[in-house]
Amino acid sequence: MKKSCLFALILSASPSLFSVAQSQRQPKVAPGPSEPDWEVVLRDRYGLAMFGDLKNPVKTTAVATPGLFRKAGPGAVRFTPVIALGLTTRTCGGWYRALAEGQASPRKISLWSYEFKNSADDLRTGKNLPPPLGPGSATEFDPGDATFGLWVSNDDFSDGGVFSQPRLVARLNRRLAKQPYKAMIYPNRDKATGTFVPNSFVIGWEYSTNDDFQDVVCQLDNVTLVDEPVVQP
Numbered sequence: 001m002k003k004s005c006l007f008a009l010i011l012s013a014s015p016s017l018f019s020v021a022q023s024q025r026q027p028k029v030a031p032g033p034s035e036p037d038w039e040v041v042l043r044d045r046y047g048l049a050m051f052g053d054l055k056n057p058v059k060t061t062a063v064a065t066p067g068l069f070r071k072a073g074p075g076a077v078r079f080t081p082v083i084a085l086g087l088t089t090r091t092c093g094g095w096y097r098a099l100a101e102g103q104a105s106p107r108k109i110s111l112w113s114y115e116f117k118n119s120a121d122d123l124r125t126g127k128n129l130p131p132p133l134g135p136g137s138a139t140e141f142d143p144g145d146a147t148f149g150l151w152v153s154n155d156d157f158s159d160g161g162v163f164s165q166p167r168l169v170a171r172l173n174r175r176l177a178k179q180p181y182k183a184m185i186y187p188n189r190d191k192a193t194g195t196f197v198p199n200s201f202v203i204g205w206e207y208s209t210n211d212d213f214q215d216v217v218c219q220l221d222n223v224t225l226v227d228e229p230v231v232q233p
Contacts (some may be wrong), residue, residue, distance in 0.1 A: 025058045025059065025060065025061070025062075026051070026057055026058045027058065027062070027179055027181050027211055028211065029050065029184075029211060029212065029213055030210050030211050030212045031212065032085065032212045032214060033210065033212070035085040035118075035120060035212075035214065036085070036120055036123055036214070037212070037214075038050065038184075038204055038212055038213045038214045041083065041123070041204075041214055041217065042186065042202075042204075044123075045123070045191065046186070046188070046189045046191055046202060047189050047191040047194060048186050048187075048189055048202070050184075053186050053187060053189075054184060054185070054186060055185045055186055055187060055201070055225055056183070056184065056185040056225070058181055062166040062167075062170070062179070062180050062181040063166050063167040063170050063180060064167075065166050065181060066165075066225060066226060066227055066228045067149055067150075067163065067164035067165035067166060067167075067168075067183060067185075067228070068098055068147050068148065068149050068164070068165060068225075068226040068228055069147070069148055069149070069150070069164075069220070069223040069224065069225055069226060070143075070145075070146075070147050070148070070223065070224050070226055071142070071143055071144070071145070071222060071223060072198075072199035072222050072223050072224050073199065073222055075142075075222060076140035076141060076142050076222065077095075077140065077141055077142065077143060077220070077221065077222050077223055078139050078140050078219070078220070078221040078222060079093065079094075079095065079111060079112075079139055079140075079141070079150060079218060079219075079220050080112075080130060080139040080218060080219045080220075080221075081093060081112065081114065081130060081131060081133070081216055081217070081218050082129060082130045082131075082217055082218060082219050083118055083123065083129060083130070083131070083214070083216070083217035084114060084116050084117055084118050084131040084216060084217075085117065085118055085214045085215060085216075085217070086117065086154060086207065086208070086214075086215030086216055087117070087154050087156050087208075087215070088115060088116070088117045089115065089154055089155045089156045090113055090114070090115045090134070090154070090155040091113065091114055091115075091152065091153070091154045091155075091207075091215075091216055092110060092112070092113040092152070092153050092154075092155075092161070093110075093111055093112050093113075093150070093151065093152045093153075093216065093218065094108055094109045094110040094111040094112075094150070094151055095108075095109050095111065095141060095143065095148050095149065095150050095151070096108050096109060096148060096149050096150075096151060096163075097143065097146050097147070097148050098146065098147040098148060098149060099168075104171075105168075105171075105172055106149065106151075106163070106168065108151055108160075109141070111137065111138050111139060111141060112133050112134070112137035112138060112139060113133065113134040113136075113137055114131045114132060114133050114134055114137070115134065116128070116131040116132055117131075118131060147226055149163055149164045149165050149168070150163070150164040150183070150203070150218075150220070151163045151164070152183075152205045152207055152215075152216050152218075153207060154207050154208075154215070157175065157207065157208075159172075159173050159174065159175050159176075160172055160173060161173070161207055162176065162182035162183065162205065162206065162207050163182075163183075164183045164185070164203070165228075166180040166181045166182065166183075167180070168180075169181075169182055175209070176209065179209075179211065182205060182206045182207065183203050183204070183205050183206075184203065184204045184213050185201055185202075185203050185225065186201060186202045186203070186204075187200070187201060187202075188200035188201055188202050188219060188221075197221075199221065199222055199223055199224060200219065200220065200221045200222075200223075201219070201220045201221075201223065201225065202217065202218070202219055202220075203217070203218045203219075203220060204216075204217055205217070205218065
């Protein structure tokens with residue numbers, strides 16, 4: 001087989017193995033100040049490329065970028081924090097139904113909380129992963145047929161946190177309105193086998209302003225990502 005043909009075959013089989021440049025519209029991802037970089041977490045734990053495998057890239061504007069989901073099959077949806085690299089104060093997460101016509105803000109439904117921060121050693125060894133959840137926490141819910149989004153917040157900030165839909169961040173969070181894209185969504189990949197897990201996603205969250213996108217890393221199961229219509233905040 002000619003080298004050119006072999007290269008084409010490899011590229012078509014595993015495109016995420018090759019570097020894909022960040023688009024001009026995509027918010028820049030900063031290195032972790034004292035934690036593993038998001039690019040490293042994605043590569044080492046999931047075999048994913050930070051931009052090549054990104055499912056919600058900014059194509060036009062941040063507020064037009066999708067961030068809603070729909071349940072994929074029978075049973076519950078699972079929304080689980082799997083890595084905690086943000087602040088040590090309480091972090092919370094949950095879901096909300098997509099806004100109805102004329103509805104200004106979502107009704108946030110809480111699922112889980114934790115007060116914990118993983119170390120680089122935890123990521124190397126697998127110790128303390130996932131982070132221990134607080135009393136009353138749950139990771140499963142059933143949205144029925146409803147389209148829904150996700151949210152994450154930290155007690156250091158009293159502004160309601162961030163949403164999987166950038167347009168809601170732009171509308172509701174004055175602190176982060178200038179750069180409202182705060183969740184990077186990827187297909188969940190089993191690095192050991194190299195196969196993608198059906199209807200499963202990995203989400204890197206940013207609730208601060210440094211945009212390292214690994215404050216909270218979550219796994220979301222039994223869902224599909226909805227391609228939303230373009231709307232203004």
